[in-house]
Amino acid sequence: MIKILRVHNVDKFALSVEFSDGLEGLFDGDALLSRTGPLLDPLRKSDYFARAFVDAGSLCWPNGLELSAKRVREQCRMLQTN
Template sequence: MDIVPSVIRATYEGDFRIHVTFHDNLQGTVDFQAWLEGPVFEPLKDRTYFQQFFIDGGTVVWPNGADVAPETLYDAVQATRSSPALQPTAPARVKRRG
């Protein structure tokens, strides 16, 4: 059985970037700007609101329930480690909490 990646630490890095650390110590900075599409992500376009993220359920979450699947974040970090010029382009998987 594969273990689902789990974010254990997240730090704001400026603009729409968050540095994430996973349970296996993989870490890197993810630029969320390309993922800020659709109604649930609309409030995150405000940098002040974007900075209100927290960790819940092993991923990065915002007060309105927006989040990005930890697998998506993990893949984005792995991609940037393989080639620093790569930016995440896959759409985020969105879960609504509530």
């Protein structure tokens, strides 16, 4: 099972994500934020979006929103690594 190891804010609504299989991707939050819901509302502020962290291999925010590594990976643009 793939897990998220690290996440780093790289732009207003973009995160660099490192997965347990060594691949890295760029998660663009625009697609996520095009949806509606009470857990998404705080993320519309870039400083709150940047508070993303990893918990038990998932991408999380302080308000309880959690995205599985599988879902994040599906929405990432994978980056070339050397």
